[in-house]
Amino acid sequence: MQDIPVETLLETAKPAQDVLIELFELDLTHIGGDLFRFHDGMNEMHTAIIWQGHTYEPYPMKAQGFEHNGQGTSNRPTLTAANLTGLITGLSQDFDDLVGAIVTRRQMYSKFLDADNFIEGNTKADPTQELVARYVVERMTALEADFATFELALPCESDGAQLPARIIIADTCNWIYRSSECSYTGGPVADEFDKPTSDSKCDKCGKRLASCKLRFGANNPLPFGGFPSAAKMSR
Structure with a gap:
């Protein structure tokens, strides 16, 4: 969940x-199109926001x-x-x-808009004061001569989204050991059972969170390719 800016x-x-203020962007660049930016209105100078x-x-x-809604x-x-x-x-x-x-979808209060939107400028302009949410067009529900309506969904819940996806596994990393996704480039650490080794031939990742911690440190950011929190969701 996005943190709400203090102001x-x-x-x-x-x-x-x-x-x-509510602003929208329609991004088609990943399917060969352009990026469009829209707002249902204008600024105080009667020009684009x-x-x-x-x-x-x-x-x-x-x-x-x-x-x-955090449930369901x-x-x-x-x-x-x-x-x-x-x-x-x-x-x-x-x-x-x-x-x-x-x-x-971008939301911000008008007091934080760029100075270019105001005749006398804006000393309170702050580009960090926004709430951002991204959706995927799930389907078109209406197309008439004067309007069109689209149903949106979160990327993780979309049936028709053309986005990368992979199976969610709670306790197993999907990355290939020492691949770009794994990003580990150090010396041999442990075998597939997490037993310490200095032999490069025996150095194999156990694909567990503990295996990842052995290589990157327990208190450092981990590129673990699994979803540890998924196990909690099934309880």
């Missing part, structure tokens, strides 16, 4: 909060169903965008109804 958290706790130096073009859209399967929010120019129709035809496209 954003303080603003959220106020009885009267600043306007919460600028955030972190990037331009979010005014484009009519409506997002619904975004909720934070997450909800499937929807994003409805105008299709008056035929933009969505064209993209849908070229990219299989946009299934697998990555949608990034």
Whole structure:
């Protein structure tokens, strides 16, 4: 879960909060397309919103169903965008109804927006004060002459996402020993049973978390290719 920036958290706790801005990015680069940035509105100068130096073009859209739930399967929010120019129709035809496209939702209070959004600038501009969530287009649920609606899902719950995936195993590392994913390049340490050895011919990883700690240290970041917390989820 993303940590909430301190200033954003303080603003959220106020009885009267600043306007919460919602920006969206549609990323098709991994399937041969472009990256689009949109916002359903404009800044006080009636031009496109600028955030972190990037331009979010005014484009009519409506997002619904975004909720934070730590229990069970997450909800499937929807994003409805105008299709008056035929933009969505064209993209849908070229990219299989946009299934697998990555949608990034960025939220921040207007007081933290880039100075370029204000006539007199903004001394409170802070590009770190944002909440970011990423989703994958699961399916198109409607395509009309004037609008299109898409169902979104978290990347780990998407059926149609074109993202790398691997089987979740709780106690066994999937990486090949000394591969780029494993990243260990040191001398021989232990055999497959975690018994110490100085013989390179006997040096084999036991594929356990303990095996990883022997090579990288118990208190250091570990490139362990398993999912230790998965065992807790089945209890």
